[in-house]
Each structure stands twice: as C-alpha cells, then as structure tokens.
Amino acid sequence: MRAEALKGHLDGLLLATLEDGPQHGYAVKEALCDATGGKLDLPTGTVYPALHRLERAGLIKGSWSVVGGRRRRTYELTEQGRRSLAGARDHWQEFAAVISAALGGGPWPATN
Amino acid sequence: MRAEALKGHLDGLLLATLEDGPQHGYAVKEALCDATGGKLDLPTGTVYPALHRLERAGLIKGSWSVVGGRRRRTYELTEQGRRSLAGARDHWQEFAAVISAALGGGPWPATN
C-alpha cells in the first residue's frame, strides 16, 4: 500500500504508535508495519522527517541514547501530542464517514 | 472539513458522483456537498482542475453545451472510469481498514 494517500493522516498513526510507551524511530516504523500486517511498510525517508516534524510541533519529545553500540533517538508523546492524537482519531472517524458516504458503493456504517 | 486530507481520494469521489449519470462541474461540486451534509464543500479551484485531470486520464469524457445562456461542460464516466471507480472503492476499503487498525483507539468495524 502506497502511503501517498496518507497525506494528513500519517501524523496520527505515528502518535498512536507512541501511545503505549516511548519508541525509537526505527521501532516505530516496524510497529506500524506489524500493526497493519505488513501493509503499511513506510520507507525511512518518510518516517524520520515526519518524526522531526512532530517534534518541532511539540507533539513528541526525543532524546538520544546508545543501545548496543548504536545511537538511538527515542521519542515519547508530550501532553500536547496526546491531545493531538485524540483529535486525530476524532478527525479520522469523521473523515472516514464522509468519504464512505460520498464514495458509496459499499455497505459502510456511516452511523456514528 | 478541509480537503487537504483528501490527497489521493478526491478522484474516486468525483467518479462516484458521476456514476448515476452525467453532470456538469458545478453540479458535481454541489452533489458532493449535499451527499456529505455540507461537510465537503470543495472550492471550485479544486474541482475543475481535478475534472480536467480525470478527463486527460481518460476516466471521464466532457462535452460542451449551453443551458439557460450559460455554457456548461458536462462530464460522463468512461468505461475506464467505471473500472477505476471500482478500484477506488476497493482501495478505500483497504485503506480505511489499515488506518483504523493502526490508529486504534476506537471500535471500528474492520470486518467487511
């Protein structure tokens, strides 16, 4: 699955991945891949810039560490990031309902 | 609702609007607005270029006419457009399921 259609939704996915505890960038990518059964295998050139963007926006907070000789940048949600994640979920619900309604052709539960 | 998050999904919506019969551009925009309870009120600067794009791609076919002194460009689905619409619906179902799974936090019926 191409992530091109993700435009505007990727941030929420990354935040959701960090919800259960701090992760470093590579682990976030892997977790996202696992959570979707390998259907969302994002290139690192997508993940890292997105994480930088989230950090600049104050939604996540990163810190360097070294594990097994490899440097890692571990990210965790900020309070603002947690609120943003809740907003992203609401937004997604509405977005999905709207698109499903307009796209039609399939029985999608538009009720919410 | 901003259409920014639409990236990659708008084409399918436009095709779906034309599925029940030919429409001119402005009517497509209005129909999309109605179908979503006013939540998807696209600017004309989004709709017209998108229709041109779809026509160039051979998914819709346009023809000029004059109604009530106003010129209209009426579009209808091509056979290729019909197939593309079916593909867009499939793609949306999978996309929505994947995002819902990864975003979590809400009971979304991933079964379909």
Place this chain on the structure above:
DNA sequence: TCGCTACATGTAGCGTTACTACGTATTGGA
C-alpha cells in the same frame, strides 16, 4: 579478513495535488 544483512539515523530534491486568489461571463432578484 571480507562482504553481506539488519539495524539505525539522516538529508536533498522531486512530484503530486489540493489550496488560495484571482479573472471572466450570464441570469435574475433586491
């Protein structure tokens, strides 16, 4: 020891696409 793979991070430049802002023109109502 050499080379490969996985891990781990990063940047530069590109392409797509929806957006804003504007321009043109007709009809019809205030």
Place this chain on the structure above:
DNA sequence: TCCAATACGTAGTAACGCTACATGTAGCGA
C-alpha cells in the same frame, strides 16, 4: 443598478510523502 448565484477557468503556492543517497555499527557466514 448592484449583487448573489451560477458556471467555467488559470496561476502560483504549500504541504508532504517519495526516491535516492549518505553514514555508521553489529553480527554472521564464507
């Protein structure tokens, strides 16, 4: 007469995920 709605269009901008590349370590097999 002015303005809103209808109806079409383009130019330029911005966002953002992508490709491609660069860097470096750890661990394994040949």
